[in-house]
Amino acid sequence: MLKANGLGYHYPYKNWLFHKLDLSIHPGEVVGLYGESGAGKSTLARIMAGFLKPNRGNIMVENEQYPIKGVHPVQLILQHPEKAVNPRWRMGKILSEGGIPEDSLLKAFGIQEEWLSRFPSEISGGELQRFCLARAFKPTTKYLIADEITTMLDAVTQAQIWQTVLEITRQRGIGILAISHDLYLLKRVCDRIIQFNDKQELL
Numbered sequence: 001m002l003k004a005n006g007l008g009y010h011y012p013y014k015n016w017l018f019h020k021l022d023l024s025i026h027p028g029e030v031v032g033l034y035g036e037s038g039a040g041k042s043t044l045a046r047i048m049a050g051f052l053k054p055n056r057g058n059i060m061v062e063n064e065q066y067p068i069k070g071v072h073p074v075q076l077i078l079q080h081p082e083k084a085v086n087p088r089w090r091m092g093k094i095l096s097e098g099g100i101p102e103d104s105l106l107k108a109f110g111i112q113e114e115w116l117s118r119f120p121s122e123i124s125g126g127e128l129q130r131f132c133l134a135r136a137f138k139p140t141t142k143y144l145i146a147d148e149i150t151t152m153l154d155a156v157t158q159a160q161i162w163q164t165v166l167e168i169t170r171q172r173g174i175g176i177l178a179i180s181h182d183l184y185l186l187k188r189v190c191d192r193i194i195q196f197n198d199k200q201e202l203l
């Protein structure tokens, strides 16, 4: 289980974004996080993925407390995949960073051989997001934090990507925290949805 207990975070000299937040995701469960712009969703995403230390509270993944040593079992996927890749590397090198993904993953995401020799600027945003997802599904990955991962994509690509993500996570028992301000999307893909309320606490 991925479990956050009493999390609190504020940026320096700012008010608390959240101050006593409990959240748990079971293996294979898809949990939606819905909230208004600026509520603190992306900040929470970075904390859950271990990139940012909370001011209070703690997080456990499979009974191990953060910070995690070695390859992180919780992988973060961002809205803008271009921010998650080295623009000077070709896609083949980006993909194999931290281990070469299985062929079945590349096939599932429809990643074409010819894209591997291109730079990130030479493929579309949707194609780049497929690479970032394939890279995130390492053998050690247990949870995915999906922060508005299809917001910038057209409806058809959005549906294709989510279908593939859900197929893989179901097969592997991977849990997802799906963050979005698109309640319609969350209702389609999630087992349950939680939201920040006026007091910036989870309902």
Ligand SMILES: Nc1ncnc2c1ncn2[C@@H]1O[C@H](COP(=O)(O)OP(=O)(O)OP(=O)(O)O)[C@@H](O)[C@H]1O
Pocket: 011, 012, 014, 017, 035, 036, 037, 038, 039, 040, 041, 042, 043, 044, 181
């Ligand atoms: N590095 C930072 N330093 C100070 N304040 C920040 C920093 N990053 C974000 N903030 C502020 O913290 C608040 C929460 O930001 P965050 O990006 O987590 O919200 P969000 O719910 O993901 O919003 P959106 O849906 O618009 O992406 C915002 O008011 C934002 O301006």
